[in-house]
Amino acid sequence: xATVIIPTPLRKFTxxxxxxxxxxxxxxDTVQELTVNFPDLKKHLLDEGGNIRSYVNIFVxxxxxxxxxxxxxxxxxxxxxxxxxxxxxxxxxxxxxxxxNGVRGSDINSAPASGNGARAAQPFxxxxxxxxxxxxxxxxxxxxAQQKLKAARVLVVGSGGLGSPVLLxxxxxxxxxxxxxxxxxxxxxxxxxxxxxxxxxxxxxxVEAARRRLEALNxxxxxxxxxxxxNSQNALDxxxxxxxxxxxxxxxxTRYLVNDASVLLGKPNVYASIFQFxxxxxVFNYRGADGNPGPNYRDLYPTPPPPGLVPSCAEGGVLGVxxxxxxxxxxxxxxxxxxxxxxxxxxxxxxxxALNFESKxxxxxxxxxxxxxxxxxxxxxxxxxxxxxxMRAIEESPLKEVTARELYDWQVNGEKIQLIDVREPHxxxxxxxxAELIPLATVAANADRIDTDKKVVVxxxxxxxxxxxxxxLEEKFGFKNLYNLKGGxxxxxxxxxxxxxxx
Amino acid sequence: xxxxxxHIRQLLTEDAVNTFPDECCGFLFGREETDGTRVIVxxxxxxxxxxxxxxxxxxxxxxxxxxxxxxxxxxxxxxxxIYHSHPRHPAIPSEHDRIAAQPxxxxxxxxxxxxxxxxxxxxxxxxxxxxxxxxxADYQFS
Numbered sequence: 308x309a310t311v312i313i314p315t316p317l318r319k320f321t322x323x324x325x326x327x328x329x330x331x332x333x334x335x336d337t338v339q340e341l342t343v344n345f346p347d348l349k350k351h352l353l354d355e356g357g358n359i360r361s362y363v364n365i366f367v368x369x370x371x372x373x374x375x376x377x378x379x380x381x382x383x384x385x386x387x388x389x390x391x392x393x394x395x396x397x398x399x400x401x402x403x404x405x406x407x408n409g410v411r412g413s414d415i416n417s418a419p420a421s422g423n424g425a426r427a428a429q430p431f432x433x434x435x436x437x438x439x440x441x442x443x444x445x446x447x448x449x450x451x452a453q454q455k456l457k458a459a460r461v462l463v464v465g466s467g468g469l470g471s472p473v474l475l476x477x478x479x480x481x482x483x484x485x486x487x488x489x490x491x492x493x494x495x496x497x498x499x500x501x502x503x504x505x506x507x508x509x510x511x512x513x514v515e516a517a518r519r520r521l522e523a524l525n526x527x528x529x530x531x532x533x534x535x536x537x538n539s540q541n542a543l544d545x546x547x548x549x550x551x552x553x554x555x556x557x558x559x560x561t562r563y564l565v566n567d568a569s570v571l572l573g574k575p576n577v578y579a580s581i582f583q584f585x586x587x588x589x590v591f592n593y594r595g596a597d598g599n600p601g602p603n604y605r606d607l608y609p610t611p612p613p614p615g616l617v618p619s620c621a622e623g624g625v626l627g628v629x630x631x632x633x634x635x636x637x638x639x640x641x642x643x644x645x646x647x648x649x650x651x652x653x654x655x656x657x658x659x660x661a662l663n664f665e666s667k668x669x670x671x672x673x674x675x676x677x678x679x680x681x682x683x684x685x686x687x688x689x690x691x692x693x694x695x696x697x698m699r700a701i702e703e704s705p706l707k708e709v710t711a712r713e714l715y716d717w718q719v720n721g722e723k724i725q726l727i728d729v730r731e732p733h734x735x736x737x738x739x740x741x742a743e744l745i746p747l748a749t750v751a752a753n754a755d756r757i758d759t760d761k762k763v764v765v766x767x768x769x770x771x772x773x774x775x776x777x778x779x780l781e782e783k784f785g786f787k788n789l790y791n792l793k794g795g796x797x798x799x800x801x802x803x804x805x806x807x808x809x810x
Numbered sequence: 811x812x813x814x815x816x817h818i819r820q821l822l823t824e825d826a827v828n829t830f831p832d833e834c835c836g837f838l839f840g841r842e843e844t845d846g847t848r849v850i851v852x853x854x855x856x857x858x859x860x861x862x863x864x865x866x867x868x869x870x871x872x873x874x875x876x877x878x879x880x881x882x883x884x885x886x887x888x889x890x891x892i893y894h895s896h897p898r899h900p901a902i903p904s905e906h907d908r909i910a911a912q913p914x915x916x917x918x919x920x921x922x923x924x925x926x927x928x929x930x931x932x933x934x935x936x937x938x939x940x941x942x943x944x945x946x947a948d949y950q951f952s
Contacts, residue, residue, distance in 0.1 A: 314879060315889040316912035351913070362910050364872045371872060391875045394892050396907035397833060397867035398899040430925040443928055444819060446946060450927025
């Protein structure tokens with residue numbers, strides 16, 4: 308008996324048998340015998356005219372019967388016949404590359420007024436492809452979504468509890484350009500939840516510490532930092548350059564500011580907030596398929612709560628892991644807004660209660676009386692949000708002060724102090740009390756000349772500029788040892804050294 | 811459902827990228843679970859023997875096919891399918907693919923875009939000689 312080897316795809320027609328024994332004769336006889344014994348094989352081996360199909364190859368030994376005597380090729384007792392399916396195919400004939408399927412391709416909800424337009428996709432380097440491989444292989448996400456991430460520009464307002472996970476995940480995900488706004492410096496009490504930072508960064512500006520951490524995480528992205536307090540004067544200019552805003556602020560004035568600026572500029576605003584054991588997430592002002600913007604923060608809360616009713620995290624506390632959870636959800640929504648993959652939380656408001664592990668999602672709608680984009684908007688530009696909310700966005704602690712008499716006592720008692728004069732050089736030339744001259748405009752640049760381990764008394768002519776210098780140094784560098792000379796050099800002259808020149 | 815182990819994905823990606831802009835091709839080996847789930851554990855890379863334009867066509871020589879069947883026998887695996895790439899085209903079977911397709915085989919298509927972006931989709935012929943998508947699952951989540 309000769310042997311026929313059945314190819315894997317056809318074995319389901321031969322009771323899963325790979326090798327069949329057939330009588331000797333010709334190849335034609337062999338095929339006849341097979342199709343009689345296994346009728347389902349027939350349509351796979353023979354065409355309507357009874358000829359062997361063009362995509363079926365029959366080999367006798369190692370030779371194609373087309374090179375022998377075709378169907379008349381002899382089959383002997385020891386012949387091994389292989390049925391070999393032709394394996395072929397190819398891409399569609401048209402030469403136009405179409406975009407990948409499976410990804411809902413809606414463009415980033417870009418502002419009509421933004422002028423950003425569509426940015427050309429930058430090709431990925433081999434390193435980036437390797438880095439983002441686990442994204443690229445997700446069905447329905449793939450390269451197309453990864454390209455959108457790379458082209459995207461996201462502004463993260465606040466780099467604290469929420470900003471930490473948002474920034475880490477957005478940077479890791481490959482968002483091409485990330486802006487970070489924060490005026491604060493890293494404090495030891497931040498480390499309970501702000502996982503971007505470590506003890507080495509205490510006292511350093513958060514945006515700088517964040518940039519170092521994120522650069523170490525992903526060298527293939529662009530980071531822009533704004534070491535400033537976002538306010539009505541700078542918000543539009545900063546936000547204008549971005550496609551998506553992630554609001555991780557901890558106070559109402561900044562939250563309304565970010566909301567209003569996002570609406571005025573037509574940017575989607577991915578919102579999250581946390582308090583004690585509860586977190587909230589939503590996507591505001593997201594332009595859906597119908598072209599209309601979704602609800603914004605003012606549709607949910609037209610006006611802020613009365614001052615003092617809702618305490619801040621600094622006053623009310625927050626469970627450290629909560630911003631990790633909620634910030635991660637916020638990062639997720641940013642990625643969905645950018646890529647168009649999935650359904651965003653636009654028009655919905657998500658609440659998570661960590662204590663009993665319950666979450667709820669409410670539907671929210673636009674309000675006709677929304678003051679910024681309702682039927683009759685009354686807000687057409689940014690307003691004074693601190694006044695609007697009846698509170699300050701930054702809680703100011705009182706400055707430490709020292710009187711001229713106390714300063715004199717410290718000096719005569721030999722106490723180790725550093726004396727800094729923040730006036731201008733021409734003033735210093737008129738009169739000085741032996742202080743180091745660092746004019747106000749240059750204090751930040753000369754912060755390294757200022758001691759951190761002993762009392763530092765800062766003065767100017769009357770006490771105003773030195774107070775500003777201290778605020779700046781405390782905010783940007785975390786100084787805790789600065790004293791403002793009350794009444795400035797004029798008070799010192801009056802009380803301690805009346806022989807000096809007054810001006 | 812078809813499960814492609816991570817190192818197999820890597821091999822498929824490398825072949826598709828290295829062969830770009832031509833189409834690459836090869837065989838998929840593994841086992842079939844009782845519920846029909848296919849687990850791909852090995853591949854055999856073969857030459858695209860198409861004479862002429864290999865950027866939009868592939869062909870596997872009968873000799874390579876026979877090697878593949880033997881490879882499956884040698885390892886006690888099943889020959890479960892064919893993979894090939896679609897340079898600059900999505901991972902959707904073309905009419906050329908459909909006409910030449912064999913029953914039973916999984917047809918895994920690796921789309922490679924100009925920027926080396928990779929998408930994989932798998933397809934199975936149904937009773938009326940049309941392709942139906944076969945869901946690709948990851949072997950594990952981590």
